[in-house]
Amino acid sequence: MSAASGMPRLSWEQARESAYAAAGVLPTTRVELSAAVGRVLAEPVVALCEVPHYASSAMDGWAVRGPGPWVLRAAARDAPALEAGEARAIVTGGLIPEGADAVLRSEVGDVVSGGSDATGRRLLRSSVTPWIGQHIRPRGEEFGRGEVGIDAGARLNPAHIAVAAACGVDEVAVRARARVSLVFTGDEVVTHGIPAPGTVRDSFGPQLPAFVELLGAEVAGQTRIGDDHGALVRALSTEASAHDVIITTGGTGDSSADHLRGALDRLGAHVLIDGVAMRPGGPSIMARLDDGRLLIGLPGNPLAAMMGLLTLAAPVLAALADTGLPELSRVRLGAPVAAGRGETRLIPFRLVGSQAEPSTYTGSAMLRGLADASGVLVCVNSGSAVGDEVEFVPLPWVR
Ligand SMILES: Nc1nc2c(c(=O)[nH]1)N[C@H]1C(S)=C(S)[C@@H](COP(=O)(O)OP(=O)(O)OC[C@H]3O[C@@H](n4cnc5c(N)ncnc54)[C@H](O)[C@@H]3O)O[C@H]1N2
Numbered sequence: 001m002s003a004a005s006g007m008p009r010l011s012w013e014q015a016r017e018s019a020y021a022a023a024g025v026l027p028t029t030r031v032e033l034s035a036a037v038g039r040v041l042a043e044p045v046v047a048l049c050e051v052p053h054y055a056s057s058a059m060d061g062w063a064v065r066g067p068g069p070w071v072l073r074a075a076a077r078d079a080p081a082l083e084a085g086e087a088r089a090i091v092t093g094g095l096i097p098e099g100a101d102a103v104l105r106s107e108v109g110d111v112v113s114g115g116s117d118a119t120g121r122r123l124l125r126s127s128v129t130p131w132i133g134q135h136i137r138p139r140g141e142e143f144g145r146g147e148v149g150i151d152a153g154a155r156l157n158p159a160h161i162a163v164a165a166a167c168g169v170d171e172v173a174v175r176a177r178a179r180v181s182l183v184f185t186g187d188e189v190v191t192h193g194i195p196a197p198g199t200v201r202d203s204f205g206p207q208l209p210a211f212v213e214l215l216g217a218e219v220a221g222q223t224r225i226g227d228d229h230g231a232l233v234r235a236l237s238t239e240a241s242a243h244d245v246i247i248t249t250g251g252t253g254d255s256s257a258d259h260l261r262g263a264l265d266r267l268g269a270h271v272l273i274d275g276v277a278m279r280p281g282g283p284s285i286m287a288r289l290d291d292g293r294l295l296i297g298l299p300g301n302p303l304a305a306m307m308g309l310l311t312l313a314a315p316v317l318a319a320l321a322d323t324g325l326p327e328l329s330r331v332r333l334g335a336p337v338a339a340g341r342g343e344t345r346l347i348p349f350r351l352v353g354s355q356a357e358p359s360t361y362t363g364s365a366m367l368r369g370l371a372d373a374s375g376v377l378v379c380v381n382s383g384s385a386v387g388d389e390v391e392f393v394p395l396p397w398v399r
């Protein structure tokens with residue numbers, strides 16, 4: 001049982017699923033191509049024109065019709081179609097003139113010295129007879145007009161953006177990125193330098209925004225307050241009110257310095273998750289504020305907070321962005337994991353060869369295990385032996 005509310009702690013699996021189920025999909029949004037890398041496409045990109053949209057030359061040289069020699073025509077706008085035995089200079093990417101059936105590369109053709117035949121026309125000669133279509137990029141060879149260029153659901157990479165541009169598209173519909181407000185609490189937290197005994201160096205301010213962004217959201221606000229009920233109520237009710245989700249750090253306990261529960265109570269919030277049967281991160285909280293927004297309360301201990309983030313915030317942000325409950329992977333253990341005390345143990349591990357070596361730095365304030373980790377093992381309460389296959393949570397910065 002959670003000490004404060006009497007609500008039962010959820011299992012780790014239930015907590016992830018409840019967090020995912022609690023959030024509804026945000027409306028999709030349209031963004032310019034230049035801002036779309038990394039976003040998830042909500043609607044397919046359809047070619048608005050054929051790609052390429054005109055037949056073009058793949059080489060510098062001459063557009064020709066039929067076998068040579070060819071009479072060289074001036075390259076002019078609105079020039080008439082090429083007749084058999086005629087050629088016109090062309091550059092790479094140039095529009096193939098009407099009537100042309102191939103391009104002769106500049107390296108294999110000669111404009112005859114003296115430059116003319118009996119009638120004074122310049123002639124192009126070559127030992128090569130180009131085959132029909134040679135060095136011509138046909139119109140529509142990559143995409144037909146109306147063809148799907150990129151499927152919905154793709155995470156857009158730079159090459160996708162180039163495809164969309166070639167398809168004549170200026171904006172794409174992407175899944176929304178939740179706007180997150182961060183509220184850091186703690187009188188003892190210092191943000192610079194070496195902390196004095198009794199104070200702690202802030203481990204959240206410099207990395208939590210980036211971590212949240214790696215989870216597919218956008219940090220829209222950050223507030224830092226002391227251990228103060230009124231300040232927390234104000235921060236939750238006003239400063240953060242414009243955003244989709246609020247994530248707080250610290251103050252999840254029941255001591256006189258912990259104000260999250262009191263603030264949630266004061267704001268009439270509905271606590272959805274009050275504690276998760278996991279270690280570290282057990283005191284993590286999730287609540288719905290009276291206007292419907294979700295709040296995730298992470299414990300103050302640094303590793304505990306990161307585990308709360310992966311367990312509750314990652315599913316919420318994924319649900320808002322409609323990207324599916326984050327998948328778990330599996331790995332074989334290279335060392336045993338001791339039984340828990342009635343809860344799931346989340347243990348950072350390093351992949352050594354093909355096996356997981358659990359970190360020995362598992363204390364809820366310890367960070368070095370996670371810093372070097374390949375992922376976070378989800379260890380069942382009964383413990384696991386060498387060679388057992390165990391689920392793990394992938395880390396968004398590990399590829
Ligand atoms: N009597 C009990 N005490 C505690 C229990 C319990 O069940 N009974 N649970 C422990 C567990 S588990 C955790 S986790 C923590 C949760 O603490 P809070 O969420 O209330 O967080 P704080 O008390 O504010 O801070 C805990 C710890 O974290 C440090 N902290 C806070 N903010 C930062 C920061 N920005 N950067 C670095 N470190 C931070 C803070 O100084 C404390 O050392 O409660 C246990 N206690």
Ligand code: MOO
Nearest residue numbers: 280281282304364
């Ligand atoms: O959740 Mo606490 O992290 O066990 O210290």
